[in-house]
Amino acid sequence: KAGVTQTPRYLIKTRGQQVTLSCSPISGHRSVSWYQQTPGQGLQFLFEYFSETQRNKGNFPGRFSGRQFSNSRSEMNVSTLELGDSALYLCASSSSGGTRETQYFGPGTRLLVL
């Protein structure tokens, strides 16, 4: 079974631009969560999608948004990029997002904002 895939793996943008990251979950998984990893703040939860609906959201500004498609693939969008948005963005999938379930992580997209 293929794992979680994320595209692109690396991205360089400039301040003020917007960016879209993509995540394809493990086949059959319907829950997709997004996390931001930075040296200063560590791993922080962004949001979770299940069956095309945002079910849970972390404490990030509205510039961070996401969506999920009917095939469970998910995209994350960041508008008006700031230098502080430079980070590794990780996507994780699980079967239904239950509290006992394991979340399987993709390799991440490394975003650099100049």
Add this chain to the structure above:
Amino acid sequence: AQSVTQLGSHVSVSEGALVLLRCNYSSSVPPYLFWYVQYPNQGLQLLLKYTSAATLVKGINGFEAEFKKSETSFHLTKPSAHMSDAAEYFCAVMGLGGSQGNLIFGKGTKLSVKP
């Protein structure tokens, strides 16, 4: 609210020595706890998880962790370190209530293994 504290941002051990990475959690109800490992430029890989079954949990690559409710701890151990164990390790608790469905991570512990 749930939280996780990992004591020691860097731990260095010699090859063959015991590995002990500390994790303490804060939760008002029985938690679901996880240990993940991250190798350079890679995503997170699950090592093991506790979901209120046996208190001693065995994971991959010879790692295990013991859930101790009285100490609110979930320390990760491995009897004999290998060079390939050098990586960053994250302890996480599953959010409950309003935060259900997301992992709350500790700051991570970077493990170095000396030959």
